[in-house]
Amino acid sequence: MRFKWFPKQISKSISILSLTLLFFNCNQAQEPMNYNKLTPEEQRVILNKGTERPFSGKFEHHEETGTYTCKQCDAPLYRSGDKFDAQCGWPSFDDEIPGAVKRVTDSDGSRTEILCSNCGGHLGHVFLGEGFTSKNTRHCVNSISLNFEPVEINMEKAIFASGCFWGVEYQLQKVDGVISTSVGYTGGFLPNPTYKQVCTGTTGHAEAVEVVFDPKKVSYETLTRLFFETHDPTQIDGQGPDIGTQYRSEIFYLSNDQKATAEKLIKLLEDKGLDVATALTPAVEFFHGEDYHQDYYIKSGGTPYCHAYTKRF
Numbered sequence: 001m002r003f004k005w006f007p008k009q010i011s012k013s014i015s016i017l018s019l020t021l022l023f024f025n026c027n028q029a030q031e032p033m034n035y036n037k038l039t040p041e042e043q044r045v046i047l048n049k050g051t052e053r054p055f056s057g058k059f060e061h062h063e064e065t066g067t068y069t070c071k072q073c074d075a076p077l078y079r080s081g082d083k084f085d086a087q088c089g090w091p092s093f094d095d096e097i098p099g100a101v102k103r104v105t106d107s108d109g110s111r112t113e114i115l116c117s118n119c120g121g122h123l124g125h126v127f128l129g130e131g132f133t134s135k136n137t138r139h140c141v142n143s144i145s146l147n148f149e150p151v152e153i154n155m156e157k158a159i160f161a162s163g164c165f166w167g168v169e170y171q172l173q174k175v176d177g178v179i180s181t182s183v184g185y186t187g188g189f190l191p192n193p194t195y196k197q198v199c200t201g202t203t204g205h206a207e208a209v210e211v212v213f214d215p216k217k218v219s220y221e222t223l224t225r226l227f228f229e230t231h232d233p234t235q236i237d238g239q240g241p242d243i244g245t246q247y248r249s250e251i252f253y254l255s256n257d258q259k260a261t262a263e264k265l266i267k268l269l270e271d272k273g274l275d276v277a278t279a280l281t282p283a284v285e286f287f288h289g290e291d292y293h294q295d296y297y298i299k300s301g302g303t304p305y306c307h308a309y310t311k312r313f
């Protein structure tokens, strides 16, 4: 893990490169070479961060049940259940599909711009604290950045920690039925930690991966089996060459069903003689990691130095 923190200049280049190459991280979205062709007006908004005229977009008063997807890459972005009427002239949502939308400071220095996490296409801006709904959040999105599919996406979330999050994400994001993945930090006490802070081993956080998946296509048990089969669950406070509590093996469960599934699999491994060190902990806040850690092996083209598959069940 020694080389994971890049000098500022290099990480900045990677982050620009990731937007330039429009990297691929979502099974349901298209690969960059297959992105949908955009009209000049769509390009003005989606690529050049323009804004459509208020009260002119086709989704402002759209009320069908389904999923709003990215015009450029088809990634699912918003659910109709999170749409509300802010009477502002653009479609508004108080939540996004987990991991689907990226927030960055706008070039005006004050507003927060929202982008499709998959392709980097401009969506609009997000505003907090306006009191429209209980979530106190308004994603103000250009209709022209969206398509609509009359299909409801059923999603579940899982959080796994098993050493260097690059490799954990690499293994999980390949699974059919995984909608999105994000590497980050959880389980500690320091809010909004940076990679460098977590590296000190004093924040209590583990490097972890948040997985959003469609339970109709892949079960939590399948993902948890893969988690156990792509790291050494008997190693305490480390994984492979990475030593420290931030590299511990831990499942952060989000429901009693997830907890029961994990307990069942741990028991199966213990019955096979493994001294499982994996901790089982209720999920707490997940802090997304820095851009240059996301989709690391997709961007670098490499393969994990640990996290190879080993059949254990």
Ligand SMILES: [Zn+2]
Pocket: 070, 071, 072, 073, 074, 075, 116, 117, 118, 119, 120, 121
């Ligand atoms: Zn997109």
